[in-house]
Amino acid sequence: MGGEGARITSLGLEGITKRFPGVLACDGVSLDVGEGEVLALVGENGAGKTTLMNILMGLYRPDEGRILLNGVEQRFRSPSDAFAAGIGMVHQHFMLVPNLTVTENVALGMRSAHRGLRLDMKAVRRRIAEVSERHGLPVQAEAYVWQLSVGEQQRVELVKTLCLGARFLILDEPTSALTPQETDELIALLKHMTRELSVIFISHKLHEVKALSDTVTILRQGRVVFRGRTADHSPADLAALMTGHEVVLPCNACADECGKPLLVARDLKVRGDRGHLALDGLELELRSGEILGLAGVSGNGQRELAEAINGLRRIESGSIELAGEAIANLGPEEVIAKGMGYIPEDRNTEGIVPSFSIKENLVLKDFGTPAFSRASFLRLGAIDGNAEALKERFDIRCPSTKTAAGSLSGGNIQKVILARELARGPKALVAVYPTRGLDMGAEEYIHNQLLARRCEGVGILLISEELEEIMNLSDRIAVIYKGRVLAVIPGKDATKARLGMLMAGVVDE
Amino acid sequence: MNKATKTAYGAVVVVLAALVAVAVSSLVLVAIGANPLATFKVILTEPLKDLFGITEILVRSVPLILVALGIAISFRSGILNIGAEGQIQLGIISATLVALFLPDLPKALLLPLALVAGALGGALWGGIAGALKARLGVNEILSTVMLNYIAAQLYSFLLRGPLLDPAEITMGSGTPQSMRFPKAAWLDRIIPGTRLHWGLAVALALAFLVWLLLWRTTIGFKMRAAGAEAKAARYAGVKVERYLLVAMLFAGGFAGLAGAIEATGVHRRAIEGISSGYGFSGIVVALFGGLHPAGIVPAAAFFGLLLLGADMTQRAVGVPANMVLVLQGSIILAIVSARMLANNPYLQDRVGRRLERLLRPRRRATEADLAPEAAASDAAPANSATSATPAPASAAAPAETSDAERGS
Structure with a gap:
């Protein structure tokens, strides 16, 4: 192990090319990061960012090109080789053992603390204290990882990587699982840390890129399409370079026509997983042909509300009506039959069956209808036809509709879900964090689709933490706090400041 | 690649x-202290030397196919059935009761009745574990294993007590076995002089039906969805608990049928040790066959070979x-x-x-022609890494072929 000694003065990738069957994942990509520099590696989902970093970490061998560290060519055969050279990666999905403490998690990888059969926990603790002091990363060393919030876990990942001697950090979409508040904190922390470290920061969120990086390299379909200083370019420029076209996130500009009440919840009480009242007398009214934004810090009852509406969670008391019919405590299949559409929060394991093909996922709710089955036998031709049509209509990018849906990128998985839910022609749609973690192109697409449905008369309950998204799309905005709707305000009157106050539970009289 | x-x-x-x-x-x-080479040679070649060996392989593969089909249904539906052994015994008991207590029925009635009774007996036993899992969340591995013990004791008790062949008492030999079934409850032999019986045809037909069930019907779709990702299945309106129970009924039914066929086709009575571990070997066959009927049938034949070959090693090389x-x-x-x-x-x-x-050293020159296809950005490992599985250890679901494709 290099210990603290060897400095990394420059890291370069030269002409990296990597092919997968039918796909050129990286095409002659070159990068250059100097000491103490932050390079933002930007690109849409599937642009080749992660593949490139997996090559840098020695997980994949490139077909062509080389890796230079301080000007010397390196051949990393595995992540531990890259680690030994001082390069550490923080993955998008945390690599922590939930039922071990923070210290134990760090100790797992710290070879220097392993003395034969004995584990020198004192040394580990000392190292954690040292690192968190030096980089301003407070962690609760004795807490179990499962007790920590996502933001804290992210910090633990950073501390772990630094404790193991990383002097060059690769951060793969570090904010994709964080709430907006946690994101701001993380950015501030990283800014502090970059005084001593070189960083490659992978992201497609451009305001983060602007806030954090010195230089930016943009990948599109495996190629470098842009390289430059971050300060010289506006987020809009970068977005256009990233997607290859001008990105304009759409706004809700339709005329304000109030439809009839469509989805009405009255005095709703629902228990959360830990037995507490997650919804405590919630009142909500969604009209047809409107987008009702539900703003709030996550964990204030949003998940429980979405599940209660869709028959996935029993309610204690109160009522839910869809177009005048009571749907409270009906099974999910009955709620679906009444014309409810639902884009769940967890798109990878709830919105799709990952091992099922795209075409199967596209009929996940409707395979039992006469359109796709006859006398209990699946009509494979109809299922194929449906898949091909939706693939075209919703621009789902996949090698074939037989591909396992779980192998798609987040944006395309979301398109599969969206296609299924919208093609069913729902009366109402509950969309939970529909664009979380997606790139701008996908976000733009999904926003346009939602607005189009609104104009067709579908009532949409949009649950999100992104104020911008809510303000851009909503006719009215309801703010949820501790299981109640604190206020409902017209979309055009909303300001970030006012929503922010409400989300914190402050009601202005 | x-x-x-x-x-x-x-x-x-x-x-x-x-x-x-x-x-x-x-x-x-x-x-x-045995010679591995000689042993494997005996196992793999000895049984294939004559007609007797080949028919005996098939005789053993019949219960293996049936049990493995049931296992495949349950595993695909997300429930791990380790209880086939007990379900087989319940199947034998039920078939025996029908065969011995309704001896005067014509063959066209009695034999199917005995087989159906066997399937129902097994389904009952499997259904207990299924219901416990669906209703109370009882771990099915524990319950099925425990039910195996209960079934074994019950079987043993019946064969030594109420069902014991009266002839055994009068003869004084006391071998724990039932009376011989009436001829109307015999499953006929395909090739006279061997033990190969028509159960093979039943097993093959059922293999086809299981494939139909799992990959061509809405029930199969629901069961596979529930097994592949229960959360998503529930979201889509599948009553996951109900299909856990249905899957266990199927799994138990297949095991019970295996027992009934073994009793009516091979031994023509219930004897102790009749299942000889088919309930566990069936799990291996199902896994070896990729939990797919088209894999299970050859896998069962292979394991039939192994089982018979292993019997022969005793004589041939003393293993x-x-x-x-x-x-x-x-x-x-x-x-x-x-x-x-x-x-x-x-x-x-x-x-x-x-x-x-290794295979094509000269490929490099023509590699460029792969490139233009790159438009679809979402193929294969590039993306499984981007979206879900950053590290090798957790790379659970790369762009592997989906269930449907394997099914078709």
Whole structure:
């Protein structure tokens, strides 16, 4: 192990090319990061960012090109080789053992603390204290990882990587699982840390890129399409370079026509997983042909509300009506039959069956209808036809509709879900964090689709933490706090400041 | 790495797994002082030398196919049925009761009735575990294993008590077995003079029906969805708990039928030790066959060969027949590990590169023609890494072929 000694003065990738069957994942990509520099590696989902970093970490061998560290060519055969050279990666999905403490998690990888059969926990603790002091990363060393919030876990990942001697950090979409508040904190922390470290920061969120990086390299379909200083370019420029076209996130500009009440919840009480009242007398009214934004810090009852509406969670008391019919405590299949559409929060394991093909996922709710089955036998031709049509209509990018849906990128998985839910022609749609973690192109697409449905008369309950998204799309905005709707305000009157106050539970009289 | 090398990679993994299994068993054989080479030669070739051997292989493969089909249904539906052994015994008991207490029925009625009773008996036993799981969340591995013990005791009690052949008492030999079934409850032999019976045809027909059920019907779709991702299935309106129960009824039913067919086709009575571990071997067969009927049938034939071959080693090279259990164990371990290897996209890439270099050293020149296809950005390992599986260890679901494709 290099210990603290060897400095990394420059890291370069030269002409990296990597092919997968039918796909050129990286095409002659070159990068250059100097000491103490932050390079933002930007690109849409599937642009080749992660593949490139997996090559840098020695997980994949490139077909062509080389890796230079301080000007010397390196051949990393595995992540531990890259680690030994001082390069550490923080993955998008945390690599922590939930039922071990923070210290134990760090100790797992710290070879220097392993003395034969004995584990020198004192040394580990000392190292954690040292690192968190030096980089301003407070962690609760004795807490179990499962007790920590996502933001804290992210910090633990950073501390772990630094404790193991990383002097060059690769951060793969570090904010994709964080709430907006946690994101701001993380950015501030990283800014502090970059005084001593070189960083490659992978992201497609451009305001983060602007806030954090010195230089930016943009990948599109495996190629470098842009390289430059971050300060010289506006987020809009970068977005256009990233997607290859001008990105304009759409706004809700339709005329304000109030439809009839469509989805009405009255005095709703629902228990959360830990037995507490997650919804405590919630009142909500969604009209047809409107987008009702539900703003709030996550964990204030949003998940429980979405599940209660869709028959996935029993309610204690109160009522839910869809177009005048009571749907409270009906099974999910009955709620679906009444014309409810639902884009769940967890798109990878709830919105799709990952091992099922795209075409199967596209009929996940409707395979039992006469359109796709006859006398209990699946009509494979109809299922194929449906898949091909939706693939075209919703621009789902996949090698074939037989591909396992779980192998798609987040944006395309979301398109599969969206296609299924919208093609069913729902009366109402509950969309939970529909664009979380997606790139701008996908976000733009999904926003346009939602607005189009609104104009067709579908009532949409949009649950999100992104104020911008809510303000851009909503006719009215309801703010949820501790299981109640604190206020409902017209979309055009909303300001970030006012929503922010409400989300914190402050009601202005 | 293209399709051909991918297939080659799969083949390499399978061959390696087989070699590892052989190596592990060889170690054990050497430890008991036997000659591994001679032993394997006997196991793999001796049974195939005459008609008797071949029919006996098939006789053994019939219960294996049936049990494995049930196991495949339950595993695919997300419930791990370890209780086939007990379900087989319940099937035998039910079939025996019908055969012995309704001896005057015509064959066209009695035989089907006995077989159906066997299936129902097994389904009842499996259904208990299924209901416990669906209603109370009782771990099905525990409940099915415990039910095995209960079934074994019940079976033993019945054969020594109420169902004991009166002739055994008068003769004084006291072998725990039932009376011989009336002829109307016999499953006929296909080739006279051998034990090969029409149960084979039943098993093959059911293999086809199970494939239809799982991949061509809405029930199968729901069961597979519930097994592949219960959360998503529930979201889509599938009553997951109900299908857990249905899956266990099927699994138990198939095991029960296996027992009933074994009793009416081979022994023509209920005897002790009739199932001889088919309930557990069936699990191995199901896994070896990829939980797919088209894989299970050949896998069952292969295991029939192993079981018979192992019987022969006793005489030929003095190796106890139980050695086949060691072989089975090592095969399970090898398969499970091979699955991990086969699903690791990073390793796949690495081995693929090696293979490519070995197979076609001159390919480099023409490689450029792959590039223009790159428009679809979401193929294969590039993305499984982007979206869900950043590290090799957790690379559970790379862009592998989906269930449907394998099914069709």
